[in-house]
Amino acid sequence: MVIYHGNAPLPGTPEAERMPEEDKKAAFADYAALAEIENWSGAPPMGLPQNATIVTVTDGAPVLTDGPWLDIRHTVGGFAVVEAPDLDAAVALAAQVPRARLGGAVEVRPSVSLF
Numbered sequence: 001m002v003i004y005h006g007n008a009p010l011p012g013t014p015e016a017e018r019m020p021e022e023d024k025k026a027a028f029a030d031y032a033a034l035a036e037i038e039n040w041s042g043a044p045p046m047g048l049p050q051n052a053t054i055v056t057v058t059d060g061a062p063v064l065t066d067g068p069w070l071d072i073r074h075t076v077g078g079f080a081v082v083e084a085p086d087l088d089a090a091v092a093l094a095a096q097v098p099r100a101r102l103g104g105a106v107e108v109r110p111s112v113s114l115f
Contacts, residue, residue: 001082003106005106006077034080041081
């Protein structure tokens with residue numbers, strides 16, 4: 001799994017609006033190219049953290065709280081599940097995520113089997 005996070009501008013934010021148009025077009029083209037990779041299964045982009053709803057359970061009933069849950073500098077912007085034979089191959093795919101070059105980072109995590 002690759003997880004996109006960090007300080008890269010999120011769509012819909014003032015920081016993203018200030019990005020040069022050519023940088024935006026290049027990032028969108030790169031994300032579109034990733035979607036065409038056979039062993040890449042991306043999720044739709046995540047919304048802004050301030051629009052999150054947090055669900056906890058108290059006495060068996062859901063309790064809703066406005067998000068975000070974590071008070072951190074970096075946000076999670078999305079994720080993808082990739083099939084890679086080894087870490088080097090996964091890193092090569094992760095390095096293609098625009099967020100990695102736009103001030104953010106891409107975390108590579110292996111999946112685990114629980115059963």
